[in-house]
Amino acid sequence: MKALCWHGKNDIRCDTVPDPKIEDARDVIIKVTSCAICGSDLHLMDGLMPTMKSGDVLGHEFMGEVVEVGQGFTKFKKGDRIVVPFNINCGQCDQCRRGNWSVCERSNRNAEMAAAQFGFTTAGLFGYSHLTGGYAGGQAEYVRVPMADVAPMKVPEGMTDDDVLFLTDIFPTGYQGAEHAEIKPGDITAIWGVGPVGYFAIQSAKVMGAERIIAIETVPERIALARKAGATDIIDFAQEDVYERILEISKGKGADSVIDCVGMEASGAHGIAGMVDAVKEKLLPAERTTALDQAIRAVRGCGVVSVPGVYGGPVSVNMGSIVQKGLTMRSGQTHVKRYLEPLTKLIQDGKIDTTSLISHRSTKLEDGPDLYKAFKDKKDGCTKVVFNLS
Known part of the structure; x- marks a missing residue:
């Protein structure tokens, strides 16, 4: 065969x-x-x-x-x-x-x-x-x-x-990612990556009653998919500061929940973070945590970080933010x-x-x-x- x-x-x-x-x-x-x-x-x-x-x-x-x-x-x-x-x-x-x-x-x-x-x-x-x-x-x-x-x-x-x-x-994965985010009616949720899993995470968040669904993406076709799926706000990470825009949308509080649908091959860090990622890639096959880093920073205190994106090994995570902000992190196949x-x-x-x-x-x-x-x-x-x- x-x-x-x-x-x-x-x-x-x-x-x-x-x-x-x-x-x-x-x-x-x-x-x-x-x-x-x-x-x-x-x-x-x-x-x-x-x-x-x-x-x-x-x-x-x-x-x-x-x-x-x-x-x-x-x-x-x-x-x-x-x-x-x-x-x-x-x-x-x-x-x-x-x-x-x-x-x-x-x-x-x-x-x-x-x-x-x-x-x-x-x-x-x-x-x-x-x-x-x-x-x-x-x-x-x-x-x-x-x-x-x-x-x-x-x-x-x-x-x-x-x-x-x-x-x-991909549909159960996007849905579980939204379910792990504990989305309630009226919530603001931010979703990194509108590949197939992100596409279904957006639709799932809508079914669960999210009031604002923020999609972080830069590929034009995926931005169009995000809108079709029900995203209320689009942040083009190549053109805008993701953290600042989420603060603006949430009136300074941060998103109630964040969903990393990207995982180990995130791209899009700019400035110093982008240079650090570039150096790490040359030195070793590092898993890139750009999306996860942004998500942890942009979620409100005592919010939820959901990670349906795939990671295969150890990564550096800002544990200080997780502890000091009282965050809940959920993940899994x-x-x-x-x-x-x-x-x-x-x-x-x-x-x-x-x-x-x-x-x-x-x-x-x-x-x-x-x-x-x-x-x-x-x-x-x-x-x-x-x-x-x-």
């Missing part, structure tokens, strides 16, 4: 790889009907996640049709269309029983490796390094879905791939299964737009390497890439 594979920094190829096979009674094999390139995939492209191996199949936003099931498997049957969350869940460990699906204790085949890096294991993830289990991803014609009796969801009748594809990751049913209802009720951010489509995985580059470089108005394979 064809699949998009990692072969090193900035080296994504469409390879021919072996078809997946059933390995356990709880497995299903799906024929991928739609998949997407996620902003988190760009961290892999940039070589920022350790333990990647040449030939690893990429992709964690995918869905498809069941073509084979494990012996005795009953949740799905051949022909069912299913959405597959990016994290893999056993459904039996203490964390799964608590509903903390992103830190499942049994699904990561390399749990000891993850624990050495993070203190405790993460869940197994599709297409996201051997640190998270080394599972083949979904930017492929076929995928083996382990423990498929727990997390995946059958697509409700009448819903298209475009309706539900982003339930695999998304507990996708927790949100599938309620977010499906929001889509069905027409409260969430799932399609406007899609700028580029293809029916061929062979186009993947070029589309990865367009997405990374933000060229040709690229805001989201979707492959419709059947």
